[in-house]
Amino acid sequence: MALYIHWPFCVSKCPYCDFNSHVREQLDQDAWREALLADLGYEAAQTPGRRLTSIFFGGGTPSLMPPATVEALIDSAGSHWDFAEGIEITLEANPSSVEAARFADLARAGVNRVSLGLQSLDDEALHFLGRAHDVSEGLMALGTAQSVFERVSFDLIYALPGQGAEAWAAELERALGFGTGHLSLYQLTIEPGTRFAALAAKGTLVPADPDESAALYELTGALTSGAGLPAYEISNHARPGEESRHNLAYWRYGTYAGIGPGAHGRRNGVATRRHRKPENWLGALARNGHGIVEAQAIAPAEQxxxxxxxxxxxxxxxxxxxxxxxxxxxxxLADQGLLERTDERLRATPRGMLLLDGILAEIVS
Structure with missing residues (x-):
């Protein structure tokens, strides 16, 4: 089983982000630690005797969590469930100097893999994306992470308005030169409810042309494969053995528990969803001993x-x-070169990955 822990707070809200993240001036850190521990305890009671293969601290910005809270949650998870040998414990982090200063403490707390939100290696692009760090600060944080954690991944966003193939190739080749075993490479998408969506509706932000984005996607696959980090998922690239075990649990439709505001879970044939707003989650936890707003059995066909x-x-x-x-x-679709089927597997081809939403709509009866 995998465990997801959601920390919903950020210093600021990025204009492209539709994740469950919130800005709060002050937090009662002791109260938040106890609430997360209680939510974790409830999930443990529903899944006795399981073995954890991974823990993932996501957000929001989990690197804003006090290391003592991270340690308490890892220790509590270990008291409720067995840990698989070599358990992967990942924490998402912003590449700011303030948060990088906590990396050694987070490693001592038990985190052995970090996912850094670099997002770009261009200062102008970082400003456009609303990021608080610049390239030099981000690279300093990357160096610190590589010196502290066993495994390091970082994110980049591409297909930005006006970004051509030559510029993206140069940025990606530079990123591949840093030597991490994993990269998450996402095309910029305009998500409903975000500031970018409002700008696009006004016509002041023009998204990249879909055909140009497709060409950048193919370029990305060629460059990462050539560097020994092939795509193992649409947006994730890794050296063999460096894949995110936690995310593979999702994509392989394994069992996972999710705690914290807005977290989802799939365990014992039940889909769980927790209150998104932090205050509502805290209130539900005080009333019910857990933050769940919805728990529904999943029919076999839906599974x-x-x-x-x-x-x-x-x-x-x-x-x-x-x-x-x-x-x-x-x-x-197989005849069109978008799917491949054998007696044992069904997979999308690289061309098919570009059209996956449409493919899924066609093949589900």
Whole structure:
């Protein structure tokens, strides 16, 4: 089983972000630690005897958490569940000097993998994306992370307005030169409810052309594969053995518990969803002993669809089963070079990955 812990707070809200993140002037850190521990204890009571393969601190900005809180949550998880040998414990971090100063304490707390939100290696792009750090500060944080943690990944956002192939290739080649074993490379998407969505509606922000974005996606795959970090998922690239074990648990439709505001879980055939707003989550926890707003049994047919939606994101695809699929559509898309099917696996081709949403809509019967 995997465990996700959501820390919902950020210093500021980025204009492209639709994650469950909030800005608060002050926090009662002791109260938050106790609340997260209580939410964790509730999930443990629903999943006795399980073994944890990974813990992931996401957000928000989990590197703003006091290291003592991180340590308390890891220790509590270890008291409730067995830890698999070599358990992966990841924390998402902003690459600011203030947060980098906590990296050694976070490593001592038990974190052994960090995911840094560099987002760009260009200062102008960072300003456009609303990031608080500049390139030099980000690279200093990356160096600190590489000296402290066993494994390091970082994120970059590409297909920005006006970004051409030559500029992105130069940035990506520089990123590959830093020697991390994992990169998360996301195209900029305009998500509803974000500041970028409002700017796009006004016409003051013009998203990248879809055909140009597709060309950048193919360029990304070629450069990362050539550097020994092939795509193992649509947006994630790793040296063999450096894949995110936690995220693979999602994409392979494994069991995971989620705690903290807005966290989702899939355990014991039940989908759980917690209150998004921090204050509402705290209130529910005080009333009920957990922050869940919804817990629903997942019908077998729905589980098959969810497994398909997640698994086709992976380069390895999913185990082949005709159940719930439109076989004529599968055959047609295979003939078009968008899907590959063997007696054992179904996978999207690199071309198919570009059209995955449409493919899924066609093949689910």
């Amino acid at each position: 098959r669809v969810e497994a398909l939606l997640m698994g086709l994101r992976l380069a390895e695809g999913i185990a082949w089963s005709p159940e719930g699929l439109d076989l004529a559509a599968v055959g047609r």
